[in-house]
Amino acid sequence: MSYNQDKIDYREFLIWKRLRNISFTIFVGSGKGGVGKSLIATTMGLILTGNSFRVGLLDLDMHGPSSLMILDIKQLPKEEKNGLVPPSINNLKVMSIGFFAKDSPLPLSGMAKREIIKELLAITDFGTLDYLIIDLPPGTGDESLAAINYIKNNRGVILVSTPSRLAQQVVKRAAIFFIDMNVKIIGLIENMVLDNDFGGTYNLARELNVPFLGYIPYDKRVAYISEINPKELTKTTFAEALQNALKKANIIH
Numbered sequence: 001m002s003y004n005q006d007k008i009d010y011r012e013f014l015i016w017k018r019l020r021n022i023s024f025t026i027f028v029g030s031g032k033g034g035v036g037k038s039l040i041a042t043t044m045g046l047i048l049t050g051n052s053f054r055v056g057l058l059d060l061d062m063h064g065p066s067s068l069m070i071l072d073i074k075q076l077p078k079e080e081k082n083g084l085v086p087p088s089i090n091n092l093k094v095m096s097i098g099f100f101a102k103d104s105p106l107p108l109s110g111m112a113k114r115e116i117i118k119e120l121l122a123i124t125d126f127g128t129l130d131y132l133i134i135d136l137p138p139g140t141g142d143e144s145l146a147a148i149n150y151i152k153n154n155r156g157v158i159l160v161s162t163p164s165r166l167a168q169q170v171v172k173r174a175a176i177f178f179i180d181m182n183v184k185i186i187g188l189i190e191n192m193v194l195d196n197d198f199g200g201t202y203n204l205a206r207e208l209n210v211p212f213l214g215y216i217p218y219d220k221r222v223a224y225i226s227e228i229n230p231k232e233l234t235k236t237t238f239a240e241a242l243q244n245a246l247k248k249a250n251i252i253h
């Protein structure tokens, strides 16, 4: 990390110090909205804590932060000597922009978004983690750029698509963006598959020469997320398929 002599930003040093205690950072992205990124990122967090890993989840969606709702988290982060300690559910430590945004929309410029992400990474005390999962917003805009920029030493990105050709088209563009940014594509997942009616994500993965991690069926139990107890999330067909995808990616065994 380099410093501009005129403008030393202590937060960058703090981020560097905090990231040293995190073994692997994984982004969950897509480019496309509403494909299940947040549900995959949160359930992945719960699956990993269930496998005895120390895990944090960072929700960087400024316009629709959903991890707090998915996990039904009501507690706020605790202000302590070394920063803000995120609340946990099933040992998963969750920090979200939603703690600060509440229900109000956030009309932000790209610069403001970068600042918020820098601030969040600097103030959050996740402690020592095996995995930090980052739930990216749709698009490949400022949030993704800032996150990649501050977390250069990441393990890569899991890209979520659906059977829709429209989704695959957007995911292809996102994949090229991440490759251009030197972020490794851990693999592609095709989510929300109805009645084994598979789409073209497998072929897209082959075209991009990146791993295909598998299909996740459309699962009615997780469709209306506020109706499921977060502790039951890992017991769904959705989670079972995600677990297989994580095995394929060598994240769990």
Ligand SMILES: Nc1ncnc2c1ncn2[C@@H]1O[C@H](COP(=O)(O)OP(=O)(O)OP(=O)(O)O)[C@@H](O)[C@H]1O
Residues within 6 Å of the ligand: 030, 032, 033, 034, 035, 036, 037, 038, 039, 040, 061, 064, 066, 136, 137, 138, 191, 192, 193, 216, 217, 218, 219, 220, 222, 223, 224, 225, 238
């Ligand atoms: N496999 C699935 N089966 C049924 N419903 C699903 C599945 N995956 C996700 N959903 C549902 O689809 C909706 C969108 O999911 P989610 O919020 O995770 O998408 P997202 O990609 O994070 O959206 P955004 O782009 O707005 O951040 C949620 O209501 C979620 O419960």
Ligand SMILES: [Mg+2]
Residues within 6 Å of the ligand: 037, 038, 039, 061, 064, 066, 135, 136, 137
């Ligand atoms: Mg989301």
